[in-house]
Amino acid sequence: MNIVVFIKQTVDVEQKIRVKENGKILEKGLGYVISACDECAIEEAVRIKEKNRDASVTLVCMGPTSAKKTIRRGLSLGADKAIHLLNGAYNSNDATANARIFASVLKTIPFDIVFLGKQAQDTDMQATAEILSEMLGLPMASNCVKVDIRADKAVVHRQADRHLELIELGKPCVISVNNDINNPRYPSLKSILTARIKPVVSKKPTDFGLGEDEIGRAGSLIERIKYETPQARAAGKIFEGDAAEITNKVIELLATEARVIG
Amino acid sequence: MAKILVVADMEKDNVSKSALEQLAFAKKSGVPADAILIGKGAGSQADILAGHGAEKVFICDNSNVENFLNASWSAVIVEAQKQSGADIILIKASELGKALAPKVAGKINAGVVNDCSTVAIDGDAVTVTRLSMATKVQEILRFKSPVKVISVKPGLAEMDAGARPKAAVKIDIAAPAPDPKNMLKETVFKKTQRVDLGDAKIVVSIGRGAEKNVDDINRLADLIGAAVGATRPVIEDGLVPYNLQVGQTGRKVSPDLYIALGISGSILHIAGMIKSKCIVAVNRNPQAPIFAVADYGIVGDVNAVLPVLMNNLVKYIK
Ligand SMILES: Cc1cc2nc3c(=O)[nH]c(=O)nc-3n(C[C@H](O)[C@H](O)[C@H](O)COP(=O)(O)OP(=O)(O)OC[C@H]3O[C@@H](n4cnc5c(N)ncnc54)[C@H](O)[C@@H]3O)c2cc1C
Numbered sequence: 310m311n312i313v314v315f316i317k318q319t320v321d322v323e324q325k326i327r328v329k330e331n332g333k334i335l336e337k338g339l340g341y342v343i344s345a346c347d348e349c350a351i352e353e354a355v356r357i358k359e360k361n362r363d364a365s366v367t368l369v370c371m372g373p374t375s376a377k378k379t380i381r382r383g384l385s386l387g388a389d390k391a392i393h394l395l396n397g398a399y400n401s402n403d404a405t406a407n408a409r410i411f412a413s414v415l416k417t418i419p420f421d422i423v424f425l426g427k428q429a430q431d432t433d434m435q436a437t438a439e440i441l442s443e444m445l446g447l448p449m450a451s452n453c454v455k456v457d458i459r460a461d462k463a464v465v466h467r468q469a470d471r472h473l474e475l476i477e478l479g480k481p482c483v484i485s486v487n488n489d490i491n492n493p494r495y496p497s498l499k500s501i502l503t504a505r506i507k508p509v510v511s512k513k514p515t516d517f518g519l520g521e522d523e524i525g526r527a528g529s530l531i532e533r534i535k536y537e538t539p540q541a542r543a544a545g546k547i548f549e550g551d552a553a554e555i556t557n558k559v560i561e562l563l564a565t566e567a568r569v570i571g
Numbered sequence: 572m573a574k575i576l577v578v579a580d581m582e583k584d585n586v587s588k589s590a591l592e593q594l595a596f597a598k599k600s601g602v603p604a605d606a607i608l609i610g611k612g613a614g615s616q617a618d619i620l621a622g623h624g625a626e627k628v629f630i631c632d633n634s635n636v637e638n639f640l641n642a643s644w645s646a647v648i649v650e651a652q653k654q655s656g657a658d659i660i661l662i663k664a665s666e667l668g669k670a671l672a673p674k675v676a677g678k679i680n681a682g683v684v685n686d687c688s689t690v691a692i693d694g695d696a697v698t699v700t701r702l703s704m705a706t707k708v709q710e711i712l713r714f715k716s717p718v719k720v721i722s723v724k725p726g727l728a729e730m731d732a733g734a735r736p737k738a739a740v741k742i743d744i745a746a747p748a749p750d751p752k753n754m755l756k757e758t759v760f761k762k763t764q765r766v767d768l769g770d771a772k773i774v775v776s777i778g779r780g781a782e783k784n785v786d787d788i789n790r791l792a793d794l795i796g797a798a799v800g801a802t803r804p805v806i807e808d809g810l811v812p813y814n815l816q817v818g819q820t821g822r823k824v825s826p827d828l829y830i831a832l833g834i835s836g837s838i839l840h841i842a843g844m845i846k847s848k849c850i851v852a853v854n855r856n857p858q859a860p861i862f863a864v865a866d867y868g869i870v871g872d873v874n875a876v877l878p879v880l881m882n883n884l885v886k887y888i889k
Contacts, residue, residue, distance in 0.1 A: 322705040322819075323838055334708070346820065404673065404683065433703050433819065433842075436673035436683050443677025448642070448753035451670035454813060464756075468813055470666045470822070471767050473759040479752030488820050489806070489813060530682030530716035539702060539709040542845070547868035549857065552875035557883055559851060559867045564887050567849040567866060569827040570773075571887040 332535025346426025355387035399525035576657035621739035771798035780833020836861025
């Protein structure tokens, strides 16, 4: 069984993020991490592999040279090998261009299950996995919190707004996972060391038969005009003192000032 | 000339409020709109959509569509879009909607943007704004594709509360046959009579500092007709079901009033509630980051504050 996991290196959103006057992100000094849902996708794939001796896990990561760090991290979690898609100048893909590139990669390697994170932690968009499944004409489920791989199908639990859906997908299929699906392991020193010698091949997004106009900005259907700093919330009123007194004060203000109750 | 197709969904037995907001948005933007309503009993709601301005109402009232939401819904929406000729498809940015929008877009090679807070239509040009990077930045995006699929947050426009139902121009759309490779086997609802997080006017949210008070907080929510939310650690501890997680990877809510009890205010939580109209935070640590986004902060112990809320907040709830 071949499992392919698409992973992304993203800016760490827990740090301070500044928008420059030209509408771009100030990148100097920013730290990068593996996108949280993607890390869970690797963990899920590795758990499946641990239960199926014949299974192999291939990571595909599109990103700059520095994304090597994320790839090694993924391999240290237990994946077997990786493809590094060096995006170079093609770094302004929208979800459609991303999905097109991923689909072209999947036409060249064997797979039974494709995992992606539900959303990338930088864009919070959620679209690549869904579009990819449409391009390949494969069954898919989004936002899964449980995955059970059987001989001929995948049985997944998909978290919806008010309910959980139990879905059966014929193989091959595409599954996007929520970060609630598992807690990724901490790699041992030994697995970090063996990750260094696992095979990683570097490729260009155009190596899989796509034309230059099908990827990057030219191949994207969405274009970012700019980033802005969101309007900050007005400073609030913070009360200290006798709990009953200040709580009653706040209740009163909710009715008379904020007018959200009463 | 732009034309909108509103993808309406049902909330219990009625068409959802966000669909009506989207129709109000179309009217405000001076753009004609059709609507598509999918689900059991959908036919009975067509006149409401017409009353709110839908020129044509496409209906897929068939239990087959329940069989697998995304696979069959996206096919139905694509069919409606073809017949309508609309170039802008609006969908509610719920968990289902955010999965559905890119499926629709992928089928017709349309551009897609999820979770938009605003949409601006100027002739054929469509720009949207949305928060990204756990709400730390806002981005402004432009579509380059002829057809645009947009999932929007609640509150896109004020719905017309005075609209009366009107005889609709109804067009039936057949549901595709269920795909055996993509089958919804079972839907599991958590047993709760409570209002859903996404629709609630008030949300009471439980953090690790209020884990011992879960029963009382549930009671408070019932007293004031609120929904209950929680932070990730509280969910992980199994005290509250998964679908009530508020945050970057959980639900994104924007109620009139969000009461955060014993929540520190991690950006990964704030990303799910920053759009609330009014935020009240209760935390015993005056330095807790949650106070930076609170409209009203109560520096105090949840154990002392909660009984006062239970006794006195309810007096203001009609
Ligand atoms: C990939 C990833 C995704 C995540 N996604 C989410 C998400 O979607 N949503 C989410 O919520 N979290 C998410 N998290 C977790 C997040 O980083 C924080 O750990 C979490 O939000 C903290 O929850 P908390 O505020 O309940 O707990 P804590 O940070 O432990 O805060 C508890 C607070 O309660 C206060 N307190 C304690 N006792 C009392 C008392 N008796 N009275 C009053 N105050 C008291 C303390 O002062 C403290 O401020 C995610 C984490 C990761 C790694």
